[in-house]
Amino acid sequence: MAVSERKRRELEQREGLILDVARRLFIERGFHGVTMDRIAEACEYSKGTIYGHFPNKEEIVFALATRAVHRTHSLFERAARFQGGSRERMMAIGEAYAQFVRREPEDFRFWQMLRPDAMRDKVSPDRQQLFLGSEQSCVAIVSGIVRDGISHGDLALPDDVTADDFAFGLWSLTFGAYFLDDSNELAKSLAGRDVFRAVRRHAHALMDGYGWKPLFANWDFEDTLQRIRDEVFPDARL
């Protein structure tokens, strides 16, 4: 029956509407400044209808975070296709992450909001699994590049450091820096004006420390950065 098909589509569409409206409200007034009643009102539906789609506010944030990870993933995919050496391609991933944080800082925040235990407890395992899967594919791209570097002979990790370990290190450094810069006054003042530059510099130091060739001193990475921006993110206004 064609009708039920149409209805299904309408439902899905409404899910998108709710997310869009909620996103705007969260950005305007913060997580705690938004009530389900207000979301319902802004959607021009009643509360019960909203609850039909999402069993609570936390699930909405989770869905928003999942959308954000999806967009990050597509940025990573573009970056991974950059034509260059393994270390240059990793740099492209770093730039993709930076673009995401810079252009959609609010979505980066949704990602961070997932912390408080309230989230974990109230969100259905299904949705959590969905989210984890998306994150997984982002990490897979990074790990893939690390492995490429190893198999091409650009990178020789110590015996006690796996490709995953290494990916974790880069992730920690990058995420930690953006997170602290966004949440901690003191860290913000330490980082100085341009966190993105700082992160790039530190990531290079980390890669140098593990001997990922070409080393920072032996290559014009400023030029690489420019090429990444021109080729991978031509639409980005900086």
Added chain:
Amino acid sequence: MAVSERKRRELEQREGLILDVARRLFIERGFHGVTMDRIAEACEYSKGTIYGHFPNKEEIVFALATRAVHRTHSLFERAARFQGGSRERMMAIGEAYAQFVRREPEDFRFWQMLRPDAMRDKVSPDRQQLFLGSEQSCVAIVSGIVRDGISHGDLALPDDVTADDFAFGLWSLTFGAYFLDDSNELAKSLAGRDVFRAVRRHAHALMDGYGWKPLFANWDFEDTLQRIRDEVFPDARL
């Protein structure tokens, strides 16, 4: 008058009691699982009395986080007195942080809880200032060691990287790693069994990348770690 003096002491003592009880409850049931009524009940005081000390739950968490930073600071101070080269002393700081995270993971969580905007908005500027000051002194110790390294000729940072930048990098890497390991399932699986070892290894790579002497390859840092543990944290059971 001696009486008012005694009362002041009693009040202070009660503040400590409230914090201890609240800490236990938060650990048991999470931030959202604890109500002011429950805290009051567990303290065997009425709600009004609790509100006389703390105007809301957020302030309690903030106070707990501040206590945690204080303890971290005293660990840092001990670590900074370690007899050794500048890089070894920095390693002692890293070990101090690791000890804190390992031994009091719940307090590390209080530190992280400060994120949600709800906190910032509801907590008095005074208490926030107090917290910031404590963090400040922790960072001061780290920056001091970096500067020592520079002045002793062990470390020569590039022109565009300040001592603060560098401290920020180490902080990001370390904090990011422990934070992710604690909050993100995927990250936990990447990090492997021993995050502390991973963080040490990555921090060494970062320091190597900036050329902080002695380099990882030219020094027995396993031995240094052992000495740090013996001398600085003899009470720690690992």
Added chain:
DNA sequence: TCAGTTTTTGACGGTTCGTCAAAGGAAGGT
């Protein structure tokens, strides 16, 4: 013992959450 002062209490109004019985509406049959 008592009046004055301080501290403690818990009932209360206000807000938000999440539910659910009832109202509303579409599709199909007579």
Added chain:
DNA sequence: ACCTTCCTTTGACGAACCGTCAAAAACTGA
């Protein structure tokens, strides 16, 4: 045109929690 059945939408409602504040209790010194 009207009715029946089934699905969707609604918003009033109970429960939980917050933070306040007037009244009660406790304490103080005379």
